[in-house]
Amino acid sequence: MADQLNNEGAAGLIPEPVIVKTERRWFLAMAAMLGVMLAVIVLTGIGQMLHPLSDVETIDPATLHLQGEFVESNLGSALEPDGSITVRIIAEQYMFVPHCAVVPASTPVRFRLTSADVTHGFFVQSTNTNAMVVPGYVTNVRTSFESPGTYQMPCDEFCGFGHHAMAARVVVVPKDQFKNLRPDERMNCGTQ
Amino acid sequence: MKLENGPRLHNPWGFIVVAVVSATVVIAFGLGFLLLPRYQEPRAPFSTKDAVYHALGFHIHGKAFNTMQPPPKVPTYIAWTESTIRQATIGDRKSGEFIATNCTACHGEKGLSTQPWIPSLAGLDRLVLYKQLDDFRSGTRLSGPMSAIAQSLTSQQYADVSAYFASLPGLPENRGERTPRPHSSYRNRDPVQRLIYAGDPKRGIAACASCHGPGGYRIGAPALAKQNELYLEQQLQAFALGTRANDMDMPMRTIASALTESEIRALARAYANENANGP
Numbered sequence: 001m002a003d004q005l006n007n008e009g010a011a012g013l014i015p016e017p018v019i020v021k022t023e024r025r026w027f028l029a030m031a032a033m034l035g036v037m038l039a040v041i042v043l044t045g046i047g048q049m050l051h052p053l054s055d056v057e058t059i060d061p062a063t064l065h066l067q068g069e070f071v072e073s074n075l076g077s078a079l080e081p082d083g084s085i086t087v088r089i090i091a092e093q094y095m096f097v098p099h100c101a102v103v104p105a106s107t108p109v110r111f112r113l114t115s116a117d118v119t120h121g122f123f124v125q126s127t128n129t130n131a132m133v134v135p136g137y138v139t140n141v142r143t144s145f146e147s148p149g150t151y152q153m154p155c156d157e158f159c160g161f162g163h164h165a166m167a168a169r170v171v172v173v174p175k176d177q178f179k180n181l182r183p184d185e186r187m188n189c190g191t192q
Numbered sequence: 193m194k195l196e197n198g199p200r201l202h203n204p205w206g207f208i209v210v211a212v213v214s215a216t217v218v219i220a221f222g223l224g225f226l227l228l229p230r231y232q233e234p235r236a237p238f239s240t241k242d243a244v245y246h247a248l249g250f251h252i253h254g255k256a257f258n259t260m261q262p263p264p265k266v267p268t269y270i271a272w273t274e275s276t277i278r279q280a281t282i283g284d285r286k287s288g289e290f291i292a293t294n295c296t297a298c299h300g301e302k303g304l305s306t307q308p309w310i311p312s313l314a315g316l317d318r319l320v321l322y323k324q325l326d327d328f329r330s331g332t333r334l335s336g337p338m339s340a341i342a343q344s345l346t347s348q349q350y351a352d353v354s355a356y357f358a359s360l361p362g363l364p365e366n367r368g369e370r371t372p373r374p375h376s377s378y379r380n381r382d383p384v385q386r387l388i389y390a391g392d393p394k395r396g397i398a399a400c401a402s403c404h405g406p407g408g409y410r411i412g413a414p415a416l417a418k419q420n421e422l423y424l425e426q427q428l429q430a431f432a433l434g435t436r437a438n439d440m441d442m443p444m445r446t447i448a449s450a451l452t453e454s455e456i457r458a459l460a461r462a463y464a465n466e467n468a469n470g471p
């Protein structure tokens with residue numbers, strides 16, 4: 001009896017068509033909000049060419065210096081047969097090695113990084129790169145630099161006591177000033 | 193029972209939902225497995241099978257790389273694997289004390305060296321001692337007297353003598369005591385203290401203390417406090433020039449070559465005159 005009265009009372013206060021209309025309005029508002037948020041994600045993703053790494057490449061972090069592509073003589077910039085550049089860097093507590101890379105402008109650049117100890121972050125100022133460097137895996141990131149200059153490359157993943165000082169640089173030189181490397185030659189700021 | 197009268201068959205929603213979901217799945221697979229993998233790797237024209245493999249996370253573009261590597265240069269044959277760490281820490285202190293009678297002439301009674309160019313060994317980490325001895329033997333660290341001595345010992349004897357020297361009181365063993373130090377910041381006015389405790393991010397120099405202590409620890413990094421000043425200075429110069437190149441993954445060569453001559457001298461002095469609690 002009491003329920004009935006309440007129902008009748010509520011129905012009496014707000015007529016059902018009004019309730020339905022309000023619900024529909026709020027539903028549309030929520031759908032629009034969701035739509036905007038999804039669009040922001042998708043559009044920034046496409047616009048800034050952000051995409052997750054798609055490969056899983058494993059590597060033993062304890063023996064980087066003994067074998068494979070991250071031995072110290074193979075670090076730095078390498079020229080590929082198609083004219084693009086591959087830069088190999090080790091991230092370790094608390095530095096990048098080499099801590100200054102040289103690449104030519106307006107050329108596809110592929111960064112290949114791996115960690116010797118804990119998870120570090122790879123990020124080059126004003127590019128679309130931003131990835132974690134996880135021990136045991138190779139981080140493979142492609143980008144290119146349009147204008148010459150010095151780009152900061154701080155570790156953006158807290159990695160311990162000395163993290164705040166872990167920062168490297170990428171020096172982008174005009175394409176015609178970049179040394180024509182032999183296939184087995186590697187370069188960084190120190191060897192230039 | 194007449195099927196056409198069943199309420200479900202007249203309801204189109206079931207069909208619509210199934211159609212929308214399957215269309216989404218098909219489009220997503222087409223995008224994710226066929227289209228995007230090709231777009232992401234422009235230099236490796238994929239077959240359909242390769243594109244699917246790539247999207248699943250298998251590494252298949254290796255062949256697109258320049259595989260010509262310069263001749264490899266090995267900084268040290270030690271790798272910090274579990275078995276190496278076990279091998280380096282099973283030493284017997286008693287036999288080590290006996291072996292150490294060959295060392296005291298240079299490294300001092302009780303491992304505290306009195307000659308400024310010879311390092312003290314007392315209290316150094318076992319892993320550090322073991323690694324340096326192995327490097328002297330393999331020639332990745334060059335030194336006149338030490339290579340011959342290291343070649344006359346076995347790996348087991350390295351572990352024994354390391355256990356002995358590590359147990360002696362002397363240099364503060366670098367165990368990575370994790371308390372931050374007061375005033376260890378960029379606000380410290382002394383530039384050498386700043387380098388030791390805060391590093392120099394602009395030049396990519398990490399704080400020495402973050403690997404050598406006090407406060408931080410990195411495997412294989414020797415304690416520096418109270419070490420001989422001349423020895424520290426010579427080692428830093430050797431790292432900077434590359435004449436000492438046995439640091440795994442190059443931390444010390446990277447740092448030392450970024451330091452100036454006067455910073456090297458000042459750092460060596462600060463560490464040599466440090467007390468157990470830090471400079």
Ligand SMILES: [Cu+2]
Binds near residue numbers: 093095120
């Ligand atoms: Cu880091």
